Amino acid sequence: MTASLRIENLSRHFGGVMVTNDVSLELFSGDRVALIGPNGAGKTTLVNLISGHLQPNGGSIVLEGRDITRMSAARRARLGLARTFQITRLFRSLTVGQNVALPILQRRGLSRRLLSRRTNERAVRRDCEALLDELNLAQFLDTPVRELAYGQQRLVDIAIGLALEPRVLLLDEPAAGVPHDEAPLILSAIARLRPDIAVMMIEHDMDLVFRFAKRVLVLAEGRLIFAGSPSKVAADPGVRRAYLGSYPHGRGEA
Amino acid sequence: MSLAPARFGMAFSIPLGSELAALVAVGLLGALGYVVFPDDLAFLTRLISITLLVLSLDLVTGYCGVATLGQAALFGVAAYAAGNACIAGLTNPFLLLLVGMLAGVIAGILSGLLIARFRGLQQLVLSIAFGQLVAALANKLTAWTGGSDGLSGITPAPVFGVFDFDLYGHAAYWLSVGALAVIMAALAAFVRSPFSLTCEAIRDDDLRARMIGLAVYPRLVAMYAVSGAVAGVGGALSAITTGVVGLDSVSFERSAEALVMLVLGGAGHLWGALVGAILFQVFEHYVATSNPYNWLVLVGLMLMAIVIFAPGGLMRGVDLARRRRARRRG
Numbered sequence: 001m002t003a004s005l006r007i008e009n010l011s012r013h014f015g016g017v018m019v020t021n022d023v024s025l026e027l028f029s030g031d032r033v034a035l036i037g038p039n040g041a042g043k044t045t046l047v048n049l050i051s052g053h054l055q056p057n058g059g060s061i062v063l064e065g066r067d068i069t070r071m072s073a074a075r076r077a078r079l080g081l082a083r084t085f086q087i088t089r090l091f092r093s094l095t096v097g098q099n100v101a102l103p104i105l106q107r108r109g110l111s112r113r114l115l116s117r118r119t120n121e122r123a124v125r126r127d128c129e130a131l132l133d134e135l136n137l138a139q140f141l142d143t144p145v146r147e148l149a150y151g152q153q154r155l156v157d158i159a160i161g162l163a164l165e166p167r168v169l170l171l172d173e174p175a176a177g178v179p180h181d182e183a184p185l186i187l188s189a190i191a192r193l194r195p196d197i198a199v200m201m202i203e204h205d206m207d208l209v210f211r212f213a214k215r216v217l218v219l220a221e222g223r224l225i226f227a228g229s230p231s232k233v234a235a236d237p238g239v240r241r242a243y244l245g246s247y248p249h250g251r252g253e254a
Numbered sequence: 255m256s257l258a259p260a261r262f263g264m265a266f267s268i269p270l271g272s273e274l275a276a277l278v279a280v281g282l283l284g285a286l287g288y289v290v291f292p293d294d295l296a297f298l299t300r301l302i303s304i305t306l307l308v309l310s311l312d313l314v315t316g317y318c319g320v321a322t323l324g325q326a327a328l329f330g331v332a333a334y335a336a337g338n339a340c341i342a343g344l345t346n347p348f349l350l351l352l353v354g355m356l357a358g359v360i361a362g363i364l365s366g367l368l369i370a371r372f373r374g375l376q377q378l379v380l381s382i383a384f385g386q387l388v389a390a391l392a393n394k395l396t397a398w399t400g401g402s403d404g405l406s407g408i409t410p411a412p413v414f415g416v417f418d419f420d421l422y423g424h425a426a427y428w429l430s431v432g433a434l435a436v437i438m439a440a441l442a443a444f445v446r447s448p449f450s451l452t453c454e455a456i457r458d459d460d461l462r463a464r465m466i467g468l469a470v471y472p473r474l475v476a477m478y479a480v481s482g483a484v485a486g487v488g489g490a491l492s493a494i495t496t497g498v499v500g501l502d503s504v505s506f507e508r509s510a511e512a513l514v515m516l517v518l519g520g521a522g523h524l525w526g527a528l529v530g531a532i533l534f535q536v537f538e539h540y541v542a543t544s545n546p547y548n549w550l551v552l553v554g555l556m557l558m559a560i561v562i563f564a565p566g567g568l569m570r571g572v573d574l575a576r577r578r579r580a581r582r583r584g
Contacts, residue, residue, distance in 0.1 A: 089461065
């Protein structure tokens with residue numbers, strides 16, 4: 001079975017600091033992986049490297065058998081790699097519908113149309129409504145995203161990622177900053193992700209990690225120090241050492 | 255904003271409704287100008303060519319978020335191109351508009367290739383540099399531009415072989431109104447297109463746009479080409495209708511003034527660009543004649559008032575009021 005995403009010996013340094021140090025990992029179709037680690041472990045940097053926001057100093061990234069290490073971020077996204085952001089990044093002056101329509105237009109190859117075609121718009125709208133329905137956002141179709149509550153904005157962020165119909169989805173702390181009463185929305189959205197896509201989620205909330213992940217990866221000082229089942233992670237001496245003295249994990253910022 | 259219902263609310267929309275509305279509205283405005291200011295047709299004609307420059311600026315600044323103070327370069331290059339083509343013997347006014355449009359597209363692509371590579375202050379400075387470069391060339395290449403004397407002797411053939419560009423300026427005026435109406439209608443369709451939506455996404459967050467698979471740079475350059483076409487028609491109109499092209503048509507002041515008009519009316523909004531361009535120029539024209547000593551002060555005060563009380567521009571204010579009313583009803 002070929003991996004959906006294979007990373008080999010990935011490295012990146014800022015000045016003299018190795019932020020990503022010889023990281024290798026594989027994600028398979030249907031994978032649900034949590035990436036955890038203490039503050040400053042380099043989790044977001046790893047996602048930035050994979051998504052093409054940052055260039056690595058060494059190593060390779062292979063998406064479904066294709067080497068994407070030197071490709072632009074846009075190209076990677078077109079090949080089926082989607083990500084969300086730790087701090088919501090939405091198209092703020094646009095409506096919820098438009099935010100979700102954009103990745104759909106791109107995926108359907110309609111994003112270069114200079115004059116709109118109504119039939120295509122209808123198909124896009126259908127896709128859009130189906131996706132928003134799934135996330136309980138249907139009533140916000142024509143609402144500007146900036147008028148939504150933060151938890152709902154996070155959902156739109158995830159919806160944009162899903163609208164690409166990716167093979168690999170990277171979620172950077174999807175529940176960060178979401179008020180407690182809105183967190184279940186995020187949880188159920190994640191629970192309903194299509195079963196065949198590979199998902200890697202950065203998350204601090206261990207509750208969420210245990211509910212979501214079949215595998216846990218632990219990153220500390222840029223190195224991958226643990227890969228295994230969620231039940232074993234807390235007992236691992238290396239992981240305990242990495243967290244010891246940093247901070248008692250729970251909800252927090254990366 | 256009204257963009258959303260326009261793009262998504264299909265239940266009530268008439269096919270080509272907003273395009274027709276643009277065509278009719280500009281036609282009516284043209285007729286209104288003709289009836290109310292029959293002695294000022296030369297001014298109104300000039301107003302229309304500058305309005306096209308402001309519309310072209312709206313495409314890159316309002317819709318793409320590109321900060322530029324060099325937009326007049328596109329306008330001026332097209333004006334010189336149309337002027338030279340006319341002097342060389344190509345006198346059909348419609349073909350001259352086409353020449354200006356093509357020249358504008360080329361200038362737009364060149365300027366886009368340079369400016370769209372960067373963001374923020376670098377971008378702004380580069381746009382100024384591009385504008386200054388074109389202005390300096392216009393000053394030096396006297397064989398093509400007439401230098402500081404300007405390019406004169408542009409005498410296009412009558413429109414449709416019948417309507418002469420005479421002192422009354424009727425032909426010049428109606429040609430301009432027609433060009434503006436057609437371009438407004440085309441742009442009304444264009445700004446609702448998937449392509450324009452992706453440009454707005456890039457304006458809002460270019461990193462996120464990349465992460466959904468949109469290549470930012472080529473899209474911005476493409477938008478610059480469209481913008482150049484619009485500015486080019488404006489430049490060609492100014493050459494055809496006035497018979498001269500001066501250095502002022504590529505000047506920094508013209509770029510800056512266009513930006514002021516755009517902000518005044520509301521960037522990212524076609525009608526905003528149109529309203530801003532018309533109001534600013536009409537205000538300037540009448541205040542300057544009625545109060546020649548203090549008119550600049552009055553223009554400055556008006557701008558301050560609008561930026562403070564309607565920060566998104568006049569049209570944005572109108573939009574917000576409309577939405578607030580709709581919400582109170584619903």
